[in-house]
Amino acid sequence: MHTAAGVEACLPIRSDMDLVWVRQHVRQAAARLGFGLVEQTKLVTAASELARNTLVHGGGGQMEATHLSSGGAQGLRLAFTDEGPGIADLDQALSDGYTSGDGLGMGLSGARRLVHDFDIESTPGDGTTVRVTCWVAQPPRPREEA
Amino acid sequence: MPEHEADGQLATPTHEVRDFLHRRREQIAQRWADEPLFRTVFTVSRDEAVEASKVVVDALAQVADSEQVEDPDAAGFSGVREQLARMGAARSRAGLSNTQVASELAALRPPVENLLASDLEDAPPEHLRACSTALTVLMGTLRLVAMQTALSEWQALSDRQRLQLMEVATPVIRLWDGVVAVPLIGTLDSARSQVVMETLLNAVVDQHARFAILDITGVPTVDSLVAQHLMKTVAAARLMGAQCIVSGIRPAIAQTIVHLGLDLDVITRASLADALGYALHELGTDIVNPGAGQR
Ligand SMILES: Nc1ncnc2c1ncn2[C@@H]1O[C@H](COP(=O)(O)OP(=O)(O)OP(=O)(O)O)[C@@H](O)[C@H]1O
Ligand SMILES: [Mg+2]
Numbered sequence: 167m168h169t170a171a172g173v174e175a176c177l178p179i180r181s182d183m184d185l186v187w188v189r190q191h192v193r194q195a196a197a198r199l200g201f202g203l204v205e206q207t208k209l210v211t212a213a214s215e216l217a218r219n220t221l222v223h224g225g226g227g228q229m230e231a232t233h234l235s236s237g238g239a240q241g242l243r244l245a246f247t248d249e250g251p252g253i254a255d256l257d258q259a260l261s262d263g264y265t266s267g268d269g270l271g272m273g274l275s276g277a278r279r280l281v282h283d284f285d286i287e288s289t290p291g292d293g294t295t296v297r298v299t300c301w302v303a304q305p306p307r308p309r310e311e312a
Numbered sequence: 313m314p315e316h317e318a319d320g321q322l323a324t325p326t327h328e329v330r331d332f333l334h335r336r337r338e339q340i341a342q343r344w345a346d347e348p349l350f351r352t353v354f355t356v357s358r359d360e361a362v363e364a365s366k367v368v369v370d371a372l373a374q375v376a377d378s379e380q381v382e383d384p385d386a387a388g389f390s391g392v393r394e395q396l397a398r399m400g401a402a403r404s405r406a407g408l409s410n411t412q413v414a415s416e417l418a419a420l421r422p423p424v425e426n427l428l429a430s431d432l433e434d435a436p437p438e439h440l441r442a443c444s445t446a447l448t449v450l451m452g453t454l455r456l457v458a459m460q461t462a463l464s465e466w467q468a469l470s471d472r473q474r475l476q477l478m479e480v481a482t483p484v485i486r487l488w489d490g491v492v493a494v495p496l497i498g499t500l501d502s503a504r505s506q507v508v509m510e511t512l513l514n515a516v517v518d519q520h521a522r523f524a525i526l527d528i529t530g531v532p533t534v535d536s537l538v539a540q541h542l543m544k545t546v547a548a549a550r551l552m553g554a555q556c557i558v559s560g561i562r563p564a565i566a567q568t569i570v571h572l573g574l575d576l577d578v579i580t581r582a583s584l585a586d587a588l589g590y591a592l593h594e595l596g597t598d599i600v601n602p603g604a605g606q607r
Contacts, residue, residue, distance in 0.1 A: 182501055182502075186499055189532070189533055193532075203564045204563070204564045204567055204568075206564070207533075207564040207565060207567075207568045208564075208567070208568050208571060210532075210533055211533055211534070211535050211568045211572060214533050214535040214537075215535050215536060215572075218535070218537060262573055269536060269537070269540065270536045270539065270540050270574070272536045272572060272573050272574060273535070273536050275573065276536060276571065276572035276573045276574070277572075279571045279572065279573065280568065280571050280572060
């Protein structure tokens with residue numbers, strides 16, 4: 167049985183140093199929930215992209231990590247929230263290579279490909295929230311004899 | 313008994329405390345030497361702990377003499393700052409948190425207060441109260457001075473470590489004539505990658521390198537920013553006439569890079585050895601493995 171201890175947290179995203187804590191927390195939480203190395207790496211990388219967007223484009227905010235459990239499957243949900251300028255054109259922001267700054271423009275679209283579930287809410291002038299979810303892959307188990 | 317009572321004059325509370333500290337210097341030092349803060353730091357001999365305690369008692373007396381019991385910048389403290397910093401640092405190294413060090417400092421107060429109370433047993437109660445208060449304030453200020461010193465030490469240390477990390481984490485290794493390598497370690501933030509780029513370009517020039525290997529085995533996360541920094545370094549090296557090879561891309565990172573959609577437009581090899589092999593081959597200096605021979 168997995169517990170949420172050390173998994174659930176709300177971390178500030180105000181500086182480059184905070185990005186380091188975010189990555190560290192996501193790595194530890196994912197490991198604790200039983201994610202494999204590849205899935206851990208994907209999740210940490212997605213978190214790194216989204217947290218940096220929160221910091222750079224959203225002017226700072228926070229990440230909330232939540233432990234999900236459904237029918238024996240373990241999941242991790244990360245919500246990145248800021249009260250920045252918001253995104254007027256979501257389709258454009260989500261397209262590969264679009265950047266309003268001098269980045270590669272691969273963060274948002276790439277993060278979407280790295281997770282199982284991706285959801286973005288943004289209101290221009292109010293801020294942005296991006297939620298991503300990953301589930302631990304369940305190895306096919308031999309059925310228990312009745 | 314305080315002598316001034318003889319001439320019917322009570323000293324000011326702070327000066328009473330000063331006289332008390334002078335008079336009881338030895339006893340206070342003896343008691344402090346048994347407190348964790350002194351006992352665990354000055355471990356060579358108990359005398360050492362007693363001597364160190366006396367230095368602190370003298371500083372307190374000097375501060376009381378100048379009537380500055382509330383002032384952490386009082387001149388009297390300047391003599392003990394360094395010692396307090398060393399003691400604090402020693403306790404941190406022993407694994408104590410700042411809060412724990414602060415409570416060890418707080419533990420120095422009761423023994424002194426008890427001594428003062430027994431010394432002034434026969435003094436008017438309000439005088440005893442005033443003196444106790446002055447002593448409490450003085451000990452509080454001592455704590456403040458110690459914590460300030462510890463914090464500034466800690467700050468200086470972390471600044472120093474950050475700088476050191478930047479330099480230490482980017483040693484350029486000359487692997488072969490014309491081949492240099494940088495093993496990258498830790499978070500490749502903007503400041504670090506700037507240092508990496510400069511160090512590497514200097515090495516390329518100094519060593520007339522034709523190949524520069526960037527080994528990222530020690531980089532835990534490769535996201536779009538790290539990739540961008542890598543590509544800038546690669547492009548700059550190319551301008552200096554050196555070809556870059558990125559090595560040490562672990563399987564999990566390789567998969568992540570692909571999903572992220574990043575196109576590392578550079579030659580990559582699994583390991584540093586493979587990267588060196590490639591460079592040597594290009595330079596026409598293949599190493600022939602005497603056992604296996606060429607494939
Ligand atoms: N939290 C946010 N608040 C406001 N705008 C955002 C936010 N996140 C993303 N954007 C917008 O979406 C664009 C695309 O984001 P994406 O992360 O893909 O690229 P980038 O951050 O510009 O570059 P990089 O590839 O380095 O991440 C950004 O340039 C920015 O205009
Ligand atoms: Mg981005």
